[in-house]
Amino acid sequence: MLRTHNCGELRINDVDQEVTLCGWVQKIRDKGGMIWIDLRDRYGITQLAFNESDSDAEVIKIARKAGREFVLQASGKVVERFSKNDKIPTGAIEIKVEGLKILNAAKVPPFLIEDETDGGDDLRMKYRYLDLRRNPVRKNLELRHKMMRETRNYLDSQSFIEVETPVLIKSTPEGARDFVVPSRMNTGEFYALPQSPQTFKQLLMVSGMDRYFQIVKCFRDEDLRADRQPEFTQIDCEMSFVTQEDILEMFEGLVRYLFNNVKGIDLADFPHMTYADAMRYYGSDKPDTRFEMKFTELNELAQNKGFKVFDDAELVVGICAKGAGNYTRKQLDALTNFVKKPQIGAKGLVYVKCNEDGSFKSSVDKFFGQEDLKAWADKMGGEAGDLLLVLSGETNHTRKALCELRLEMGTQLGLRDPNTFSCLWVVDFPLLEWDEDTKRYHAMHHPFTSPKRSDLEWLDSEPGAVRANAYDMVINGVEVGGGSIRIHDKETQEMMFKHLGFSEEEAKAQFGFLMDAFEYGAPPHGGVAFGFDRLCALFGGSDSIRDYIAFPKNNSGRDVMIDAPAPISQDQLDELQVELTRPYEIN
Structure with missing residues (x-):
């Protein structure tokens, strides 16, 4: 040494x-x-x-x-x-x-190697090996290492076995776009990089492996944002001979173990909330429950009073912001502009101030008297000093807009403390969701999720009403993991493929290997996958998973340090028998 x-x-x-x-x-x-x-x-x-x-x-x-x-x-x-x-x-x-x-010796670095650096994101990504010398970045990777170690410790203690699954697999429909890899030895054919090891972990259950896990790289060719990367890491798990409750208990245990051993925090109970309630009361299937501010529907109280905006709406719904009754006109105008932003898309905002003297001041005083506004306040739990905020319109669109407004108010009122953790399971997701572009139903999670037996009668008449044995873990408004009880028999899987628009030939070509395996004694099984990068960011108090990845891509999916993706030589293209439809544009 x-x-x-x-x-x-x-x-x-x-x-x-x-x-x-x-x-x-x-x-x-x-x-x-x-x-x-x-x-x-x-x-x-x-x-x-x-x-x-x-x-x-x-x-x-x-x-x-x-x-x-x-x-x-x-x-x-x-x-x-x-x-x-x-x-x-x-x-x-x-x-x-x-x-x-x-x-x-060393050249003068392009930015200060200090905790508070003068380097912007692009510059630090180009010289990521220098950025990694800084304490905050190094500590993020140390946290990631500790999370990985403790995950293995917990799962090993619960008799899980870590098994590596293939990285070069078959491209399948459904889900995000695949990254594809041309095969030199099999002309005109392509591998895909896995979006998850889903079918392999189910095959491991058929093999009798019983409890499997893998901390695994996955790949999705999709648009990027703060919590997405083209390659990301999952804690991927599967169990045999279990019910949904068994899985929730096991992996609630994992998250409790991580919080206790990594952050020294004992978590409170994990309540269960149905998907329907999450959408009704929070407008999101990943509600931030660090604070209340639940939605209250006001159709019965607010419609047929001559206010056309409400009268023509499918839904009138609001939230009560406790202690915000002192908001100024400037602050209220800013909230109105917030909900009108294109990415939120509300047409306007109605507010009601609950005054300290018991009276009410609203933006719709012309249409609603004091008794009307008091009825709103009573239903919404509004008291003196509170602010009622109301949106209206088409149901799904209005709930999503109010969800964004609720989160904004939570931020403004200091209710989204990153050092407070509120966890829950969202359960009973719809099995299928309608896609307007393709004009057909798609699996909300994936085609291997089992439907609730009690809902099967609606599969032909009302597919959107069928619930799945599916569940997501949500912490502070972030979906950190999700999974389901799987289909484990050929007949039900064939029925599922049929309702997803697969012909018998297409289903056999894509997933025949799995349905064949089901005929050899597949056990009832289910599992879950956690977004490991998201968990690390949550534990570290960051909104971006890039801070917890050693060599991340930028928002264009590029590695600016090594300049990838990049063209390959014509010789390589010829060897792969790949012909480009247009020549490279060399920058």
Whole structure:
């Protein structure tokens, strides 16, 4: 080893030890007769001290050659610092350097390697290997490592076995777009990169593996945002001979274990909320339940009063923002502009202030008297000092808009504390959802989700009413995981494919291997997959999963550091027998 200790471990009880450290130059302070260098590695910072009066002249010369981010090896004696630094663990000591070697020189980095850097996102992504030297980024990866380790510890303790599944698989319809890989040895045919190991983990249950997990890379060719990357990591799990309640209990246990062992937090109970209630009371299948502000439907009280906006609406619905009755006209106008933004799409906003004297002031006083507004307030739980906010229109669109307004009010009122965690299971999802573009039903989760037996009678007459044995775990308004009890018999799977518009031939071509496997004694089974990157971001208090991935892509799906994706040579294209419909555009 080139070093005896790292830069974060020496303390006052190590005084008089002869040590050798290696690391990068964080900072140099040259005061003429004295030079101090802060030497940094992954573990911390240790101060090196040089005194012209008693240090070797060659050592002083080398110290003055060093610059920021030079890689040094320093040998010397641990001594007590005269001026201690209580902001770092090694702040009580320094190294009186007797030998110094430059292991590698460095160019001046394009941004400061400091906790608070001057580098923008694009610049730091281009030089990600330098960004990873910064404490906040390194700590994110250390958190990710700890999450991965503790996940394995918990699942191992519950008799799960980790099995790797293939990365080169078959492209299938449904879900997001696949990334495809041309096969050189099978001309004109393509592999796909897995969006999840779904069918393989079901086959492992048929094999009798019983309890499987994998911390696995998955790939989706879809539009990106803060919580999406083209390649991402899942905690993928499956169990045999279980009910839905068994799975919820097992993986609620996993999340409790992670919070306890990684963050030292004991979580409260995980309530169960049906999908229907989540949409009705929060306008979202992933409600943020750190605060109340539930939706209240007002059709009976607000319609047929001469206010055309309400009278023509399919739904009139509102929220009560506690303590916001002192909002100014400027703040209310800002909320109106917020809901009118194209991405939210409401046409307007009605407000009612609950005054301290028991009266009400609204934006629709012309149409609704004090008794009407009091009836609204009573139904919505409004009290003196509160603010009622009401939207109207088509049901689904209005609920989604009010959901965004609710979250905005939660933020403005300080109700979305990132250090508070509210968890729940959303259950009883619809089995199918209608797609306006294709004019047919698609599986809301995937085609292997089992329907509730009690709802099967509606599959032909009212497909949208059939509920699935499906569930999502939601924490602070983020869907961190989801799964279902699977179909495990050929007949039900064939019926499901039929209702999804597959011909018998198409179903056999795409999934014949799975249906064949079901004929050899498939056990009842189900599972769940957690978005590991999202979990890490949630634990770290961040909205972006990119902060917890060592080498992420940007919002265009590019790795700006290695410049990928990139063209390949004509020879490679010829070997793959792939012909481009248009030539490359070289930037």
